[in-house]
Amino acid sequence: MSLDHRLPDELEELRRTVEAFAHDVVAPQIGEYYEQHAFPYPIVREMGRMGLFGLPFPEEYGGMGGDYLALGIALEELARVDSSVAITLEAGVSLGAMPLYLFGTEEQKREWLPKLCTGEVLGAFGLTEPDGGSDAGGTRTTAVRDGDSWVINGSKCFITNSGTDLTGLVTVTAVTGRKPDGRPEISAIIVPSGTPGFTVAAPYSKVGWNASDTRELSFTDVRVPLANLVGEEGRGYAQFLRILDEGRIAIAALATGLAQGCVDESVKYARERHAFGKPIGSNQAIQFKLADMEMRAYTARLAWRDAASRMVRGERFKKEAALAKLYSSEIAVTNAREATQIHGGYGFMNEYPVARMWRDSKILEIGEGTSEVQRMLIARELGVG
Missing domain, CATH: 1.10.540.10 (Acyl-CoA dehydrogenase/oxidase, N-terminal domain)
Structure with a gap:
C-alpha cells in the first residue's frame, strides 16, 4: 500500500x-x-x-x-x-x-x-486569567445565577480578537458551582460586546503579533441571560480541553507557515545578496542552513496534516495534535533565528519580513499550551504521565 x-x-x-x-x-x-x-x-x-x-x-x-x-x-x-x-x-x-x-x-x-x-x-474565547497561566482549571472568574441571569465577576488576560471594532462576543469560562469534592464546576457563557460591566482594556504592548488584537478583560457584575450558557453547565472545562486539542492543530499549521516563510525569504536573500564577489547562497554554510530549515518545515507540515487528517476521519488525535504543535512551534523559532542569521544586519531591520517572523515565533511555544504542557500531554498519552 x-x-x-x-x-x-x-x-x-x-x-x-x-x-x-x-x-x-x-x-x-x-x-x-x-x-x-x-x-x-x-x-x-x-x-x-x-x-x-x-x-x-x-x-x-x-x-x-x-x-x-x-x-x-x-x-x-x-x-x-x-x-x-x-x-x-x-x-x-x-x-x-x-x-x-x-x-x-x-x-x-x-x-x-x-x-x-x-x-x-x-468572536473571542476568554480562558486565561492573570493568576492562572497554564493552570486553566484554576479559574477564579465566577458566574452566579440571579433570577433569569448570570452575574459574572472576574478578569481574563491575553485574549485575542477581544477588542476590535468587529468583535461581537467573548465566550467566557467561569466557576458556576462546586463538585462534591470541592473542585470548581466551570461553565462557558457568551458575553456580547458592549454588555454593561464588561470592560476591554487597551491593547497590550507586545513583542510580536503586533498587527493582531490582544487585550485584558474585566467583568464587574456583568449580567447576561441564562440562555447564554454554552453547552452543559459545569462542562466548560471538558469543552475547552477539546477546543484546545483542535486549536493545537491550527497553531501547528500556522507555525509551519512561519517556518516555511523563513525558508522562502532566506532563499531569496541568499540568491540576491553578494559578498566577496559571489552570492552568499554559493557558500556551503548557507546551503546547509537552508537545507536544514526546509527539512524542518517539511516535517512539521507532515505532522500537522497527519493530526488534522485523523481528526477529520473521527479518529483519536490528541497525541498527534500535541506532537505537531510542539515540533512545529519549536522549529519555527529555530528557523526564524537561522533566517535572521542568514540576513545578517538586515535581519535585524524591521523592513525585512524575517525580523517580523523572528519576533512572532516565540509566542508559538507558549500560546494554546506551552511546550512543557505539550510534553506532559504526550507523556500521558504514552501511559507514563
Whole structure:
C-alpha cells in the first residue's frame, strides 16, 4: 500500500488562492500595520469576503462546508507571509466560532455563526486569567445565577480578537458551582460586546503579533441571560480541553507557515545578496542552513496534516495534535533565528519580513499550551504521565 500526501484538487485550489492573497494583498501592506501596532481591518474584511472564517463550518450556518484540514492550509499560507493575520483567523475560527458550533444551542448557532463565518463579526474565547497561566482549571472568574441571569465577576488576560471594532462576543469560562469534592464546576457563557460591566482594556504592548488584537478583560457584575450558557453547565472545562486539542492543530499549521516563510525569504536573500564577489547562497554554510530549515518545515507540515487528517476521519488525535504543535512551534523559532542569521544586519531591520517572523515565533511555544504542557500531554498519552 502506498501513501499519497497530495492534496485533493479542491484543497490545492484553496491553497493557491490563499497563497496569492497573502503575497498580493497581505505582503505589500502588513508591515505598516505591524509597525504602527494597528489592526488590519481591510485585510480582515477581505478574508471574510473570501469565506476564510467559515472554512470548517457547514453551509447551513453560512460556512464553506470544509474541515480543519482546509483551515490549516489557509493558516499555513497566510503565516508564510504574516502571523498577525494568521492568528486573527485562527482565533476567530478555533476559539471564537468553534465553541458555539460544537457546544452551542441551535438558537445560538443561528444567531452567531452566520456573522462569524463571513467575518462580519469576530468572536473571542476568554480562558486565561492573570493568576492562572497554564493552570486553566484554576479559574477564579465566577458566574452566579440571579433570577433569569448570570452575574459574572472576574478578569481574563491575553485574549485575542477581544477588542476590535468587529468583535461581537467573548465566550467566557467561569466557576458556576462546586463538585462534591470541592473542585470548581466551570461553565462557558457568551458575553456580547458592549454588555454593561464588561470592560476591554487597551491593547497590550507586545513583542510580536503586533498587527493582531490582544487585550485584558474585566467583568464587574456583568449580567447576561441564562440562555447564554454554552453547552452543559459545569462542562466548560471538558469543552475547552477539546477546543484546545483542535486549536493545537491550527497553531501547528500556522507555525509551519512561519517556518516555511523563513525558508522562502532566506532563499531569496541568499540568491540576491553578494559578498566577496559571489552570492552568499554559493557558500556551503548557507546551503546547509537552508537545507536544514526546509527539512524542518517539511516535517512539521507532515505532522500537522497527519493530526488534522485523523481528526477529520473521527479518529483519536490528541497525541498527534500535541506532537505537531510542539515540533512545529519549536522549529519555527529555530528557523526564524537561522533566517535572521542568514540576513545578517538586515535581519535585524524591521523592513525585512524575517525580523517580523523572528519576533512572532516565540509566542508559538507558549500560546494554546506551552511546550512543557505539550510534553506532559504526550507523556500521558504514552501511559507514563
